[in-house]
Amino acid sequence: MMIFSIARLPRIEFGAGTLNKLPDIVAGYGRHVLLVTGAHSFINTPHWQQLLNQFQQRNMTWLHATIAEEPSPGKIDDLVKTYAGEDFAAIVGIGGGSALDAAKAIAGLLRVRHPVMDYLEGVGPELPYHGPAVPFIAVPTTAGTGSEATKNAVLSVQGKHGFKKSFRHDKLVAEYAIVDPDLLTSCPPDVIAANGMDALTQLLESYVSSRANPLTDALAISGLHAVRESLVPLYRQQGDLPKHRGNMAYAALLSGITLAQTGLGSVHGLASPLGAFYPVPHGVVCGTLVASATKMNLHSMQTREPDHPALAKYRHVAEILCQQSFSDATAAFNALIELLVQWTETLALPRLSHYGLQSSGLDHVIANCRGSSMKTNPIVLTDGEIRQILLERL
Ligand SMILES: [Zn+2]
Numbered sequence: 001m002m003i004f005s006i007a008r009l010p011r012i013e014f015g016a017g018t019l020n021k022l023p024d025i026v027a028g029y030g031r032h033v034l035l036v037t038g039a040h041s042f043i044n045t046p047h048w049q050q051l052l053n054q055f056q057q058r059n060m061t062w063l064h065a066t067i068a069e070e071p072s073p074g075k076i077d078d079l080v081k082t083y084a085g086e087d088f089a090a091i092v093g094i095g096g097g098s099a100l101d102a103a104k105a106i107a108g109l110l111r112v113r114h115p116v117m118d119y120l121e122g123v124g125p126e127l128p129y130h131g132p133a134v135p136f137i138a139v140p141t142t143a144g145t146g147s148e149a150t151k152n153a154v155l156s157v158q159g160k161h162g163f164k165k166s167f168r169h170d171k172l173v174a175e176y177a178i179v180d181p182d183l184l185t186s187c188p189p190d191v192i193a194a195n196g197m198d199a200l201t202q203l204l205e206s207y208v209s210s211r212a213n214p215l216t217d218a219l220a221i222s223g224l225h226a227v228r229e230s231l232v233p234l235y236r237q238q239g240d241l242p243k244h245r246g247n248m249a250y251a252a253l254l255s256g257i258t259l260a261q262t263g264l265g266s267v268h269g270l271a272s273p274l275g276a277f278y279p280v281p282h283g284v285v286c287g288t289l290v291a292s293a294t295k296m297n298l299h300s301m302q303t304r305e306p307d308h309p310a311l312a313k314y315r316h317v318a319e320i321l322c323q324q325s326f327s328d329a330t331a332a333f334n335a336l337i338e339l340l341v342q343w344t345e346t347l348a349l350p351r352l353s354h355y356g357l358q359s360s361g362l363d364h365v366i367a368n369c370r371g372s373s374m375k376t377n378p379i380v381l382t383d384g385e386i387r388q389i390l391l392e393r394l
Contacts, residue, residue, distance in 0.1 A: 002213070002214060004213035004214070004215065006215060006261060007151065007170055007173075007260060007261060008151070008170050008173045009149060009173065009257060009260075010138065010148065010149060010173055010174040010175060010176055010177040011175065011176050011177070012149075012176070012177045012179065012253070013025075013176065013177070013178045013179065014179045014249070014250070014253065015179075015180070015181070015246075016180060016181055016182045016242060016245075016246065017180065017182060018178055018179065018180045019047060019051070019139065019178060019180040019182070019183065021178060022051065022054075022092070022137070022139065022178055023051065023054040023055055023057075023058055023060075024058075025137065025176055025178070026055070026060070026089075026090055026092060026137060027058045027060060029089040029090035029135050029175075030088075030089020030090065031058075031059065031060050031061060031089065032060070032061045032062070032086070032087060032088055032089055033055075033060065033061075033062050033063075033088055033089055033090050033091065033092060034062065034063050034064075034065065034083060034086070034088045034090075034091045034092070034103075034106070034134075035062050035063070035064045035065070035092050035094065036064075036065045036066075036067060036091065036092065036093045036094070036095070036099055036102055036103035036106065037064070037065075037066055037067070037093075037094045037095050037099055038066065038067060038068075038094075038095035038096055038098065038099045038141070039066045039067065039068040041095070041096075041141060041186055041187070042094050042095055042141050042183070042186075043066070044186075045183075045186055047183065063083065063086065065079055065082075065083075065102075065106075067095070067098050067099045067102045069098060070097075070098045070101075070154075070155075070156050070164075070275070070281075070282075071098055071101060071102040071105065071153075071155055071156075072155060072156060072157050072158075073115070073116045073117050073120065073155050073157065074157075075102070076102060076105045076106060076109065076116050076155060077109075077115050077116060079102070079106055080106055080109045080110055080116075083106070083110060084110070086110075088110065088134055089134075089135070090134065090135040090136070090137055090175075091103050091106060091107040091110075091134050091135070091136050091137070092136075092137045092139065093136065093137070093138050093139065093174075094139040094141060095139075095140075095141050095142075096140070096141060096142040096144070096145070096191075096195070097142070097144060097145030097147045097154070097282065100138050100140060100145070100147040100148060101145075101147055101152075101153040101154050101155070102153070103136060103138070104136055104138070104147065104152075104153040104172050104174070105153035105155065105167050105172075106134075107133050107134040107135070107136035107172070108129070108131070108133045108136075108153070108167060108169065108171065108172045110134050111131070111132050111133070111134060112129075112130075112131065112132075112133075114127065116155065116167055119167050119169075120155065120165045120166070120167055121165050121166050121167075121168060121371070121372065122163070122165050122371055122372075123163050123165050129167075129169045129171065131169070131171040132171070133169075133171045133172060135175045136172070136173075136174045136175060137174060137175055137176045137177075137178065138174040138176070138177045138178070139177075139178045139179075139180070139183070140177075140179060140183070140249070140252065140253075141183040141184070141186075141187070142184065142187050142191055142192075142195045142252075143181075143184055143187075143192070143195055143196060143199060143245075143248035143249045143251065143252040144191075144194070144195025144196065144198040144199050144252050144283050145195070145198060145252070145256065145282065145283075146199065146202060146252050146253060146254075146255040146256020146257070146259060146260075147256060148174055148177035148178075148179060148253065148256055149173075149174075149177055149253055149256030149257045149260060150173070150256045150259060150260040151168055151169060151170050151171075151172050151173045151260055152166035152167065152168035152172065152260075153166065153167045153168075153172060154166055154282075155167060156275060156276055157276065158276065158277075158279060159276075159277070160277060160364075162276035162277055163272075163273075163276045163368075164271075164272045164273070164275045164276040165272070165371070166372070173260075177253065179249050179250075179253050180249075181242070181245040181246040181248075181249040181250075182242075182245070184234075184245040184248065184249060185245070189235050189236075189237070190348070191283075192231075192234055192235050192248070193235050193283075193287065193347035193348065193349065194281055194282075194283030194284045194286075194287050194347075194349065195252065195283045196227065196231040196234070196235065196248055196251075196252075196283075196287075196347070197231075197283060197286050197287030197290060197343070197344075197347065197349065198252075198255075198282060198283040198286040198287065199223070199227060199248065199251045199252040199255045200224070200227045200231065200251070200255075200286075200290065201264075201267050201268070201286040201287070201290045202255035202256070202258070202259045202264060202268075202286075203220045203223040203224050203227065203251065203254065203255045203258060204220075204224070204265075204290070204294070204317060205259070205264040205265035205266075205267060205268060205373075205376075205377075206220050206255065206258035206259050206261070206262045206263075206264065207220035207221070207224070207258070207313055207317065208265065208297070208310040208313050208314060208317075208378045209262040209263050209264065209265060209376040209377075209378065210263075210375075210376050210377070210378055211261070211262045211263050211376050212262045212313075213261070213262070215261075216257075216258045216261045216262050217313075219254045219257055219258050220254065220255075220258045221316070221320065222254060223250070223251040223254035223255055223258070224251075224317060224320045224321065225320055226247035226248070226250050226251040226254075227247070227248070227251045227321075228320055228321050228323065229244075229247055230243070230244035230245075230246075230247035230248050230251075231248060231251075231343070231347075232343065232346060232347070234247075234248055235346070235347055262376065263372065263373060263375065263376030264373040264376060265293070265297070265373060265374070265376060265377040265378065266293045266296070266297065266369075266373075266374060266377045266381055266386070266389065267285070267286050267289045267290055267293045267373075268286070268373035268374075269369045269370065269371060269373040269374030269377065270285065270289060270293070270365065270369050270386070270389070270390070271285040271286060271289075271373075272368070272369065272371050272373065273364070273365045273368035273369050274352065274357070274365055276368075277357075277361070277364065277365065277368075278352070278355040278356050278357055278361075279355055279356075280352065280354075280355040280357075284349060284350060284355075285352075287344060287347060287349040288344065288349045288350065288351060288352060288393045289389060289390075289393055290340055290344070291337060291340035291341045291343075291344050292388075292389045292390075292392035292393055293389045294314070294336065294337060294340055295337045295392075296381065296385050296386075296388060296389050297310070297314075297377065297378060297379060297381075298311070298314060298333045298336075298337070299385075300379050300381060300382075300385055301378065301379050302333075304379070305379060308378060308379065310378035310379075311329065314332070314333060314336060315329050315332040315333070317336060318332035318333065318335050318336035318339075319332065321336060321339055321340075322335045322336065322339055351393050351394060352390065352393050352394055353394050357390075357394060358394075359391070359394065362387055362390055362391070365390065366383050366386050366387060366390075369386060
């Protein structure tokens with residue numbers, strides 16, 4: 001008998017035009033709210049003014065914070081201090097992963113008198129978090145991180161001694177995720193590419209995770225079909241764009257749901273130190289490494305654990321993404337790697353040296369990659385194998 005648990009999920013409103021439901025949903029929590037957005041993209045669209053008008057019609061009041069880059073603990077603590085006297089009924093995050101994670105962290109801290117460093121994994125005292133959190137509503141405008149469905153806010157400090165770590169708790173899960181694919185319309189192609197590869201990586205790593213279960217498997221497979229159909233066409237702006245936007249928003253949402261349940265793998269294990277030490281966006285790390293990391297997982301399982309159950313799962317992924325069946329496993333694995341390499345090229349994902357990583361920096365990255373994500377990689381990789389993954393994309 002299989003045994004598994006599914007942790008809290010947000011209530012989900014999905015589909016083109018669902019942004020229109022936001023004002024009534026927010027009003028259901030109370031009259032005074034904090035809106036957290038990115039610095040430009042959303043607030044330069046007509047949606048923003050429309051939204052504010054709808055809030056006004058409901059006699060609501062709001063304050064507005066913008067997040068220009070991946071949030072740091074210092075930025076979060078400053079914002080919490082700024083708004084400490086406000087009695088917000090809800091906090092609404094509208095934007096990419098940075099805006100959503102910042103909003104999520106602020107919601108977790110506003111009613112708690114602690115700096116966020118007290119709760120961050122792996123870098124502070126790791127105090128137990130008890131809440132209460134302000135109700136948080138997530139509205140993603142990029143299709144990538146899946147932050148609308150997860151219980152963690154990723155915060156980072158950039159530089160040689162930097163880090164990229166999670167404030168994580170079930171109480172931080174959004175009350176609502178409002179996923180409106182129309183909001184992707186203003187998303188530039190390089191952001192579509194990087195975030196789409198992040199969603200793909202999250203689905204793939206969840207599917208082969210050592211903590212995967214049948215329910216998350218079903219969701220991951222559904223998401224992989226959507227990525228197959230729409231990632232490249234959406235990047236190229238070809239074909240039925242509303243359908244492709246819908247598919248990628250759906251895939252990103254599912255990737256957030258699955259990763260919150262199963263954890264991730266070696267790509268995300270490496271994304272943590274790489275994103276901390278070098279100015280490389282999260283989606284770019286995932287997109288640039290997913291082919292070489294997949295190749296290394298396959299190689300090490302075939303060599304050391306040829307009966308590993310994740311091998312059959314990789315074969316199934318090859319069939320979904322390559323849209324064909326294979327007579328033997330090796331042919332399937334080779335085709336999968338080839339396809340991932342091809343997508344990396346097609347989507348023009350930069351190499352790591354583009355962001356300043358040199359071979360002399362590899363030891364520092366490898367020494368800091370064994371945080372939470374690496375622990376659910378289907379096989380434990382050696383330092384040499386991890387080095388190989390990086391070298392291929394230096
Ligand atoms: Zn990711």
